[in-house]
Amino acid sequence: MSSSIVQCQQLNHVYDGKVALNDVNFELQAGEPIGLVGPNGAGKTTLLSILSGFLHPTSGTVRLFGHSPGAAQLNGKVSALPQDARLDPSFTLKEQLVFYARLQGYPKPQAIMEASRVLEAVALPEAADEKPGVLSHGMAKRAAIAQALIGKPTLVLLDEPTAGLDPVNVRTIRSIIAEQTSATTFIISSHDLPELDRLCRRILLLENGRLQTETIHVNEQQSDTRFITLQMESCPAPEVIAKLEALDGVLQVSNPQKNEFVVAYNAELQPTIDLQLLQCLQTNHWQYRQLSHGKTLEEKLFFSE
Amino acid sequence: MPITVNASLLIKDNIMQPGFFNHLLLICQFELNRRFATRKGLLSLVTFAVLWYFILLYPLRFAAALVVQEQGLNHHLSIFDFIGLGSSQHWSIPEFDVFWQLALIIFPMLSITLAADQTCSDRERGTLRFIVLRSSRDRVFFGRFTGVMLLQALLISAAAISTMALALSRDASLVTAVLPDLFALIVNLVLIVLPFTSMMAALSAQVKSARQATLWAILIWTFMAGIITGLAYYMPGLDCLKLLIPGYQLVEVAQLSGWQTLQLAYIPLLQCSVLLALGRWIMARQTL
Structure with missing residues (x-):
């Protein structure tokens, strides 16, 4: 209670x-x-x-x-x-x-x-x-x-x-x-x-x-649309966005700040999106720093639509 | 099999919410520790002791000797008559006559400096916030006031006892005669510093530092005394407002001796009540 x-x-x-x-x-x-x-x-x-x-x-x-x-x-x-x-x-x-x-x-x-x-x-x-x-x-x-x-x-x-x-x-x-x-x-x-x-x-x-x-x-996971925050080493942002958006289940990719990408995806359609993301990064020889589920708090509080 | 007991749970079970007087006592005790068990407090006490030693050794001893001589010559005019503080009645020993006149000036002044920092520096530093999380503002206000009053009572007692010792060193047979007067002196002086200490408690609840409190005390006291005296001169009906001035009764009290001095005790008690009520009101509304 x-x-x-x-x-x-x-x-x-x-x-x-x-x-x-x-x-x-x-x-x-x-x-x-x-x-x-x-x-x-x-x-x-x-x-x-x-x-x-x-x-x-x-x-x-x-x-x-x-x-x-x-x-x-x-x-x-x-x-x-x-x-x-x-x-x-x-x-x-x-x-x-x-x-x-x-x-x-x-x-x-x-x-x-x-x-x-x-x-x-x-x-x-x-x-x-x-x-x-x-x-x-x-x-x-x-x-x-x-x-x-x-x-x-x-x-x-x-x-x-x-x-x-x-x-x-x-x-x-x-x-x-x-x-x-x-x-x-x-x-x-x-x-x-x-x-x-x-x-x-x-x-x-x-x-x-x-x-x-x-x-x-902070960890609201009830909606079908979920997010992954991807922090990359130096990389070509337009190309990364294009490749990530082409993945199955990805709804939108935004680039709120340099080398940081927020991937919105449909969790019901694609529950293992993180594996696909990592595969995509490996194929393109892009190095990532951190991959985390959800948006950062900063993103949630001040930059959410 | 060994039994393990969680010490913090035991502690939690033993605690009881302390009442008003328990907190008053704890805060008052902490205040006395500040004066007697910290370097800064001890330094100010040593300074007072040294100053009092010199007052005792020179002005007080010589003036008392002068009064003894004057009594022998049957003169009725002493140095205190020149400064308007001559007493029409005498204490049991000349040393107390001189002590009384000096104490009426020294202890109210000491009170203004000694009691200036009851809450202000703790409030500015934020320390008061740690305390009011555990105690009410009223308890802090009255606890600090009581602590400073106790300290002054101790200083007054020490000064009076040292004066008595000076007299007894001159004539040891005076011991039985001086004791009632010693108590009368201590009680009276404690009553006399009450309104000054409560004025500083109220100012300390409002201003940012002890220095500001002292400056404001001097300014307020001077202007209040000047304005009320001026108004009372033109409108005698306003004479009663003089009761609001801390120390207003000092000139009259200086003329008295022994327990007769308590005739005017209602004035400092009344002033103290008003000033404490004002201070409590300020403290309750103050942002910490």
């Missing part, structure tokens, strides 16, 4: 006359991570700030597990990684995490254990006695994620968790999130679409403060 964890109705927010959120309505159930995407200024951080209780909406209602954001009943149930928020430079990571755990109701000995557990979860046990000032950007981000994991919350809101991080740290954060998804629902705001593509099964798209009416399911 799926239960609604977030409900937003007619949510509006205006900053100094500028509309940040415009009549946003949605309802989310617990489960796989949910991505929140949109261009800069689309209202992603505003929405997450309202859900976290850091900001009061101009109008509309928000309910998390049936309570208003910031309600005492949500203590320990909802957590967040606010964008650009930093830990107190005067205290060590452990001191701060123990303090937060105690605010969540842990007695002191258990709070110390919980602080160690979350530091382990973000691969920072050796930094427990360090102050935030000596941590690298990636470590500071992981430390901030650690505070969001205290008490195994049911819902965690992550605002740009991988912004400005190197690939190694991005991968670490991705695995941290992936490891927690069995017990926790994550809402992740990010510009990193390949990252969201890997993590999220559902996506909310915000544009100019408006939420797109439908939630996009």
Whole structure:
């Protein structure tokens, strides 16, 4: 049975006359991570700030597990990684995490254990006695994620968790999130679409403060028309398009960017199109980099007809 | 067969939602740790201790000696009469007379700097967001306020006790006479800094830094005192507005001694209530 964890109705927010959120309505159930995407200024951080209780909406209602954001009943149930928020430079990571755990109701000995557990979860046990000032950007981000994991919350809101991080740290954060998804629902705001593509099964798209009416399911496979995305080494695009379109079952081939092709095909007519594609590439001596089922998230969100 | 227990599940079972006072205590305790267990906090305490040592050793000791001499000569005019803070009634020992007059100036000023950063830098850094995810804004606001008040109470007590020690070093037989006055001094000074601390709590909830809070406190206090005094001069009916100025009662309180000083305690309590209500209102509406 799926239960609604977030409900937003007619949510509006205006900053100094500028509309940040415009009549946003949605309802989310617990489960796989949910991505929140949109261009800069689309209202992603505003929405997450309202859900976290850091900001009061101009109008509309928000309910998390049936309570208003910031309600005492949500203590320990909802957590967040606010964008650009930093830990107190005067205290060590452990001191701060123990303090937060105690605010969540842990007695002191258990709070110390919980602080160690979350530091382990973000691969920072050796930094427990360090102050935030000596941590690298990636470590500071992981430390901030650690505070969001205290008490195994049911819902965690992550605002740009991988912004400005190197690939190694991005991968670490991705695995941290992936490891927690069995017990926790994550809402992740990010510009990193390949990252969201890997993590999220559902996506909310915000544009100019408006939420797109439908939630996009990343691996939607219900329609007869399906897609394959083909990334090639350097190749003659018109020739590739012509050859691929000539294959049985192929409906259309587009070339959204250099050396990338999206093949639309009828799955009922031609279920093994990938084999045909590979054969065609081999016959023509074209090298490919990657072949994946479905469109990229970027393609789905911003370039779909 | 060994039984394995998931430690995190055990932890989860043991947790209980903490109440208002529990959070208040935790936040207050964390605030005291900031002042007593961090390098920055300790540095400011050491600075205060050094400054107070010199105040105790020179102005306070010499002024007290002067008052003792004046009492011997039966003079009724002291240096504090010249600056308008001479008391018509005396404390049990001259050291407390001098301490009282100095403390009425020093501790409100100290309060404006010491209590300036109750929430502002944490809000600007984003740290406050981590806290309000687990506690209400009210709890944070009142917890920080209580922490700073406790710190000031400790500093006031330490300063008063050191003054008592100075007096006892002159005459150890005074010990029984000075204790009731020591408590009266501490209680009064804590009451006196209440409105200043709550004014800083309200300002800290609004501005971006401790420096801004201090500057605004000085500006608001000066203009409010000037405007209300000016208005009351032309319209005596508005004289009651002076009750809104933190420290308004200080000149009158300076004339009193012992537990009589509590006659005017309602003024700081009233001011504190109004300012805390204002601060709470700001905090509740503030974007974190």
